[in-house]
Amino acid sequence: MSSDKKPQMMKPLTAANKLGIYLPAAPEEFRNTPISRTQLDELRDNPPEWLIDLRRTGPFPREVVARKLGVSNTGLARAQVSDALTAEEINALLADPPEWLLRERESYAAVRAENARVEARKAEQRAATNRPAKNRG
Template sequence: MSPDKNPQDMKPLTAAAKLGIYLPATPEEFRNSPVTRAQLEELRTNPPEWLTELRRTGPFPRDVTAHKLGISNSGLSRNGVSDSLTADEIAALLADQPDWLVKERANLVEVRKEAERVKAKEAERRAASNRPAKKRFG
């Protein structure tokens, strides 16, 4: 594949989201300048020390924090958790789980079970509608 003749720039927020990092925790030079697709790919394949450290210790963005805690993004919001927890803060919450975290984890399990049930029911309905109709004699 040939290199881009006119590289597309993306906002630092978009690049941070694609890298799974919390933008305010990045170096100022990253926050204040657009990122090309080539630069993003270079960050992915050959991450600098600041990116490696940020991915390891955080702070993490909301979606990564929720995933590490095993709850939904909404669960974080319902319980007033900031979207910038560090690895140590997450580990502390997981080690001594408060009641709200236990409830949110159970809630996410139930939501996923229900989604699977609905998906299976929908697949069954689609399969039934694709069967040839029975011939009626009259």
């Protein structure tokens, strides 16, 4: 094994996604420098203060905002929420939810319930299909 192997590098956007942070809110050095897997692991294991603050207060990327609000990314788009939101803004929405948020949460819950029902049905069908095959011997 060669010890001078080049480390695998990733774009800052990829690293930000893996860290669950909003790239434009990260320090300039992070935004403009490719990151190795080793550096990413180090950021995960020993996050610097800026990363701790971003994870705590935001602004958060769309996927995180959607998860915290209990809606889909598409639901945010329908509501024309295009900017990243801070923890304070998310908490304000949750404390006094506007009509669009209530509607999107209900819709998202229905979609998740339907997906669970479909998966359960598929599992039943797989189980039923596998039973006779075992008995045929």
